[in-house]
Amino acid sequence: MTVATQTKVAPQAPEVLGAIERALVAHPAFGDSRYIFDRLRVCLTYRLERLAGHSGAARELLDALGAAGRDGLEHVLGDTVVRCAILHAHIQLETPGPSPYALPVEDCELVFAATARHVREGKRDTPLSDGSLSRLGPDAHHPWLWSDEHPADVFGRCLRYLLKQRYNAIPVAPTDAEQAQVTRGIQLLEELLPDLAPSALHHAHALALVPDAGRWTNVSSASQFDLGGTIFLGRSSVTPWWTAEHVFHEALHQKLYDFRHGHTLLDLDVADGKPLPVCALWNPPRLHKANRWHVHRVFAAFHVYAHLTLFAMVAEQREAELAHEYGPLRVTVDSLRAFERAWYLGERLKEDCWELLGSAGRQMVEWLLVALEFMNPSSPPPGADIHLYLDRYVRESREAEGAFRDAQSDPVALAERLGPLARDEVDGARALLATIGAHEPLDRIESAAGSSAEGDLGARFPQLRLLIAEALSDAALDRYRLTESGEHDERLRALVEDGSDRFHPLLAGYPPAVADGRRRATELGFGQSCSDDVGRLLAVLAGAVPRDGRILELGTAVGVGTAWITTGLGTRSDVEVVSVESDERLSNSARTRRWPPYVAMVTADGREAIGTLGTFDLVFADAAPIKYGHIEAVLAALRPRGLLVIDDTHIGSSAAETARERVEMLRRFVSKHPELTSVELDWASGVIVASKSDA
Amino acid sequence: MSGQDAQREHPFKDKLEEIGRRLGEERSREELEEIQIELKVLEQWDQTMLKASDSHDHDHDEVLSGDHDHVHQPIVLELD
Numbered sequence: 001m002t003v004a005t006q007t008k009v010a011p012q013a014p015e016v017l018g019a020i021e022r023a024l025v026a027h028p029a030f031g032d033s034r035y036i037f038d039r040l041r042v043c044l045t046y047r048l049e050r051l052a053g054h055s056g057a058a059r060e061l062l063d064a065l066g067a068a069g070r071d072g073l074e075h076v077l078g079d080t081v082v083r084c085a086i087l088h089a090h091i092q093l094e095t096p097g098p099s100p101y102a103l104p105v106e107d108c109e110l111v112f113a114a115t116a117r118h119v120r121e122g123k124r125d126t127p128l129s130d131g132s133l134s135r136l137g138p139d140a141h142h143p144w145l146w147s148d149e150h151p152a153d154v155f156g157r158c159l160r161y162l163l164k165q166r167y168n169a170i171p172v173a174p175t176d177a178e179q180a181q182v183t184r185g186i187q188l189l190e191e192l193l194p195d196l197a198p199s200a201l202h203h204a205h206a207l208a209l210v211p212d213a214g215r216w217t218n219v220s221s222a223s224q225f226d227l228g229g230t231i232f233l234g235r236s237s238v239t240p241w242w243t244a245e246h247v248f249h250e251a252l253h254q255k256l257y258d259f260r261h262g263h264t265l266l267d268l269d270v271a272d273g274k275p276l277p278v279c280a281l282w283n284p285p286r287l288h289k290a291n292r293w294h295v296h297r298v299f300a301a302f303h304v305y306a307h308l309t310l311f312a313m314v315a316e317q318r319e320a321e322l323a324h325e326y327g328p329l330r331v332t333v334d335s336l337r338a339f340e341r342a343w344y345l346g347e348r349l350k351e352d353c354w355e356l357l358g359s360a361g362r363q364m365v366e367w368l369l370v371a372l373e374f375m376n377p378s379s380p381p382p383g384a385d386i387h388l389y390l391d392r393y394v395r396e397s398r399e400a401e402g403a404f405r406d407a408q409s410d411p412v413a414l415a416e417r418l419g420p421l422a423r424d425e426v427d428g429a430r431a432l433l434a435t436i437g438a439h440e441p442l443d444r445i446e447s448a449a450g451s452s453a454e455g456d457l458g459a460r461f462p463q464l465r466l467l468i469a470e471a472l473s474d475a476a477l478d479r480y481r482l483t484e485s486g487e488h489d490e491r492l493r494a495l496v497e498d499g500s501d502r503f504h505p506l507l508a509g510y511p512p513a514v515a516d517g518r519r520r521a522t523e524l525g526f527g528q529s530c531s532d533d534v535g536r537l538l539a540v541l542a543g544a545v546p547r548d549g550r551i552l553e554l555g556t557a558v559g560v561g562t563a564w565i566t567t568g569l570g571t572r573s574d575v576e577v578v579s580v581e582s583d584e585r586l587s588n589s590a591r592t593r594r595w596p597p598y599v600a601m602v603t604a605d606g607r608e609a610i611g612t613l614g615t616f617d618l619v620f621a622d623a624a625p626i627k628y629g630h631i632e633a634v635l636a637a638l639r640p641r642g643l644l645v646i647d648d649t650h651i652g653s654s655a656a657e658t659a660r661e662r663v664e665m666l667r668r669f670v671s672k673h674p675e676l677t678s679v680e681l682d683w684a685s686g687v688i689v690a691s692k693s694d695a
Numbered sequence: 696m697s698g699q700d701a702q703r704e705h706p707f708k709d710k711l712e713e714i715g716r717r718l719g720e721e722r723s724r725e726e727l728e729e730i731q732i733e734l735k736v737l738e739q740w741d742q743t744m745l746k747a748s749d750s751h752d753h754d755h756d757e758v759l760s761g762d763h764d765h766v767h768q769p770i771v772l773e774l775d
Binding site for chain 2: 013015016019020022023024026027028029039042043046047087090091094095261262263264268269270358359360363367370371374
């Protein structure tokens with residue numbers, strides 16, 4: 001059976017699925033919403049008690065909550081603004097100074113006072129509910145639907161502030177049709193999972209429809225740990241099934257986040273480092289190894305896929321019965337893929353992340369794996385994963401198909417770029433099929449691609465990939481392994497991984513050296529490489545450096561800027577590029593690439609080295625210590641008519657005063673220096689470009 | 696009632712009992728406390744979370760690497 005055709009877990013009796021559903025809701029720690037909320041309440045109240053010693057408003061809220069009793073406060077304390085105000089005020093109490101994403105303390109106090117009034121008046125709904133918001137159903141677990149028509153009272157203003165900080169956009173005012181569509185999706189969800197749906201929705205106090213803007217661009221649904229209580233849904237909802245699945249998905253994230261607030265899901269220090277221990281094999285790496293996941297994301301995806309397996313199994317079994325009312329089944333992930341992804345992530349959590357989990361996390365992993373076994377007793381053999389690789393391979397082929405269809409793309413140029421990759425993939429698949437003796441699938445590849453020219457193969461890249469995936473799938477022992485021993489699986493993995501690594505830069509028309517640099521940055525968890533916009537500017541300026549010119553980069557990091565510079569130089573070899581980095585770990589990473597011979601990588605403190613390197617026609621000053629502390633030395637190294645580029649001049653409002661001051665000093669130095677003509681571009685991360693006079 | 700009668704009455708009785716037993720275990724107060732965050736460490740926890748929040752800022756330099764945002768491409772719907 002091929003990867004493409006098998007999509008469903010073998011059906012289970014409705015009684016069995018119902019029992020699993022009830023167990024997922026009833027577990028006294030991991031399933032019971034009331035218990036989970038009560039632990040969240042205890043933790044928030046503890047913080048309020050600490051705040052009450054410093055804030056009259058916090059004391060007022062604490063007293064009001066105390067008088068109200070323990071029950072019925074879910075929508076008050078679960079509200080995004082109220083819980084953020086408590087958390088942010090507590091963080092700022094414990095860690096003085098500006099905090100990213102934090103509500104200002106004065107606003108937190110206003111929220112405390114207004115929430116105290118709300119509770120004293122006997123109200124138990126979300127404080128956001130001032131009459132301007134509708135509710136997505138009549139029951140206690142139904143969320144309120146955010147509308148941008150909500151007035152700018154303290155709750156509306158603070159929610160907008162938090163969302164603007166995180167997403168750089170504000171949710172919309174939904175139309176009546178949109179509201180009806182979401183309501184219908186929730187009705188379907190409750191029809192499918194009458195116990196699990198309310199349990200998950202219990203943790204989503206508000207739902208916001210989001211525009212295709214800011215960090216919501218191309219986002220179909222979203223939720224964030226630090227914006228607890230609200231889920232976000234794109235406006236592209238097409239069917240009630242789609243809405244039901246996405247609302248369920250995000251509400252489950254909120255349930256897990258609420259659990260995490262009161263339990264040792266992960267080790268307490270886990271956020272200190274940035275290891276990315278797990279590869280989501282079915283997802284493309286794109287340019288930045290986007291399929292490498294931090295443990296908190298692995299856990300959240302594991303939790304949600306385990307539940308989505310049940311959702312999809314029930315949906316698939318009841319499709320015929322429900323189609324007349326809700327239309328044909330259309331969900332993002334079918335039951336088998338949901339199961340396989342959940343199973344894989346559970347295995348990875350046990351094998352690769354165990355030390356990063358807390359005791360609650362370890363127990364929940366074991367519990368959910370048992371639940372998965374009940375849903376589908378036919379789990380993949382340990383370590384077998386070719387189904388996940390082939391899933392990615394096919395998904396990438398669809399992306400290629402989309403690129404060829406894109407009216408803005410040049411199909412001939414795209415085919416030329418993809419040609420060598422298509423040839424290598426065909427050759428790799430042929431060799432692998434020959435090795436395992438899969439003659440019929442091999443013949444199919446031979447007849448489709450055997451003697452074709454590279455350009456032709458490139459033009460047929462999407463179809464060839466599907467053909468290769470199908471041939472490998474047909475040749476495999478089962479869905480999960482090529483052969484019994486598994487000894488040839490590694491070659492299939494390499495075929496897919498190498499293909500992915502080459503495919504995305506080719507698709508994007510991205511310089512290979514830059515793509516390589518971005519990958520190194522991801523591997524090291526380095527997030528400060530120069531942006532693509534600044535990189536392209538460097539490439540343009542490098543290309544214009546006079547004959548036999550010299551270019552200096554201060555702050556190589558992993559070599560992304562250097563890659564843009566060498567890209568701009570193209571085939572030139574008359575130019576010398578010197579790149580300086582003081583951090584040995586970063587410098588060593590940059591050196592792993594084979595650079596053109598005119599590039600010299602120097603591991604040194606730029607402040608000490610700059611006086612020994614000569615003069616330059618283009619200087620990219622990216623290292624903070626030298627651009628802020630030794631800009632005169634940089635200027636001395638700049639030749640007459642040379643260009644100086646400084647980036648990262650945009651300083652956010654939450655930055656420390658000292659950071660703003662040093663940027664301001666640099667700005668003044670450059671703009672007022674008699675030898676420099678400069679311009680500051682309000683673009684990318686903020687860029688200053690200056691030229692040095694002839695004199 | 697014989698075993699066969701019970702099976703006829705409820706063909707999934709054993710399985711349902713097993714599901715209840717293995718997934719719906721009871722927990723004592725002490726067992727629950729073992730997995731709960733100690734309140735006294737919430738200060739450290741908040742600071743850790745603050746760093747985690749800060750790190751998301753960099754993750755978003757490509758929208759597809761965001762935290763739990765599900766992204767749809769023109770052709771392919773991305774899901775965690």
